[in-house]
Amino acid sequence: MMLTIRQEDLKQIIKAAKGSEVEVCGLLFGKRAGDKILVEEVRFITNRLNSPTAFELEPLEMVRAIDEAEERGLEVVGIFHSHVDCPPRPSGRDLAGMRLWQVVWLIVDERGRYGAWVLREGNVEEVSVILR
Template sequence: MTRTLSISRDGYETMLERAHEGAPREVCGVLGGRRTAASVLVESAVPVPNVADEPRARYELDPERQLAAIESLEERGEEVVGFYHSHPDGPAGPSATDRAQATWPDAHYVIVSLPEESVGAWLWTGERFLERPVEID
């Protein structure tokens, strides 16, 4: 059974607003929420600074701020369900760089495409990305 990634309206708007504000650089962050049998619910999108050497072409979450974001989510009773980043000039699909740098098996990677004004979601299996349907609640 393919689980749907259900993103709260607030989480979706946070990701989209940050992508616009950060352009032409990629922005990134941590997704918090919960898992059910039928879906993964994204309740929060916590922005984390992008510290990549080439922020226009890739992202790297600031390690200290990433840890703080994860702790904040856990204190609110949420679990880390994934990560997000933007593609200011590209599609809402994982790039070769995204595939090479994915590190959290069973995490959802959400990509915000500014040209398409859309989001796409992929589950990282530890070996490859599997596209997942997205709902905005």
């Protein structure tokens, strides 16, 4: 599986992660064709847990973001969030979330590392991140 994202979009997420003491999070909008995902838009959403070890997208903001993106013909192709002082791999809590949201999970950390993951038939698979 491949996730293509603009370099400046990824940089923006990492920059936000570096400047935050809590996990930052949001949605990736774009298009999906088979195993190829193209991210057209990154949308930050408030982490309503305001926590350095967990996140939850603020529901109203999330619904609004999805509605606006759908009007432009874009769908939710991924979820992103940051880890604070912890490698960008899915935590146990993330795995539970991945079962509910079966899209690509992009995780970054405050050091600028990143990884993308998807749950397939119960197994976590790494997704290649292609910068454009």
